[in-house]
Amino acid sequence: MRSVRVTIMVLLGSLREGSINRQLVETAVESAPTEVDLQLFDRIGELPFYNEDIDTQDAPEPVMALRAAAAEAAAALVATPEYNGTIPAVLKNAIDWLSRPWGNGALKGKPLVVVGVARGRYGGSWAHDETRKSFGIAGAKVLDEVRLSTPTEVLGGLHPRENRELATALRSVVEKLVVEAAERGLPPSR
Numbered sequence: 001m002r003s004v005r006v007t008i009m010v011l012l013g014s015l016r017e018g019s020i021n022r023q024l025v026e027t028a029v030e031s032a033p034t035e036v037d038l039q040l041f042d043r044i045g046e047l048p049f050y051n052e053d054i055d056t057q058d059a060p061e062p063v064m065a066l067r068a069a070a071a072e073a074a075a076a077l078v079a080t081p082e083y084n085g086t087i088p089a090v091l092k093n094a095i096d097w098l099s100r101p102w103g104n105g106a107l108k109g110k111p112l113v114v115v116g117v118a119r120g121r122y123g124g125s126w127a128h129d130e131t132r133k134s135f136g137i138a139g140a141k142v143l144d145e146v147r148l149s150t151p152t153e154v155l156g157g158l159h160p161r162e163n164r165e166l167a168t169a170l171r172s173v174v175e176k177l178v179v180e181a182a183e184r185g186l187p188p189s190r
């Protein structure tokens with residue numbers, strides 16, 4: 001691992017206060033190498049629905065904040081549940097905002113991994129597949145081979161930080177993002 005600081009943007013596909021995926025993000029933050037700043041962009045619920053008419057130089061402030069956070073990051077980590085077999089709408093909306101300007105979105109070429117917890121037996125893997133596909137089309141460098149879809153029952157009602165295997169896997173995911181970002185020469189933000 002490098003000794004310089006690396007910022008990784010985190011997006012969370014659940015707005016629920018008691019979200020297990022939020023706990024997964026907390027676990028990723030706690031288990032990350034010290035030189036990594038995992039920065040949760042916790043405002044996707046404030047984004048208006050994507051509309052080309054308002055996607056101008058004066059785009060709404062939460063949109064500007066989202067794009068600025070993505071621009072500052074060297075990589076991105078996405079944690080999301082599955083809703084009705086696919087991506088929660090609030091997350092898909094954030095992807096749409098991040099996909100513009102077309103061909104030059106703020107995550108263009110940046111390594112991105114999708115993880116998550118969901119109640120179903122496949123741990124939300126349909127949603128994770130769709131999220132990977134959509135972010136890839138939006139321009140991110142999706143690390144398709146990195147997969148971590150965890151069924152809720154694996155946690156046995158405990159916070160994910162109590163699951164050593166999961167915490168270790170999350171650390172590996174973050175390390176992989178740092179290595180990929182470095183290989184692409186993406187600068188850390190500070």
Ligand SMILES: Cc1cc2nc3c(=O)[nH]c(=O)nc-3n(C[C@H](O)[C@H](O)[C@H](O)COP(=O)(O)O)c2cc1C
Binds near residue numbers: 081084
């Ligand atoms: C609207 C809705 C749709 C859901 N659809 C699915 C689904 O398709 N597959 C699944 O595994 N879980 C589904 N669930 C259950 C979620 O996986 C579960 O509530 C999970 O804990 C939500 O993530 P969170 O705790 O981070 O909010 C759904 C939940 C809601 C509220």
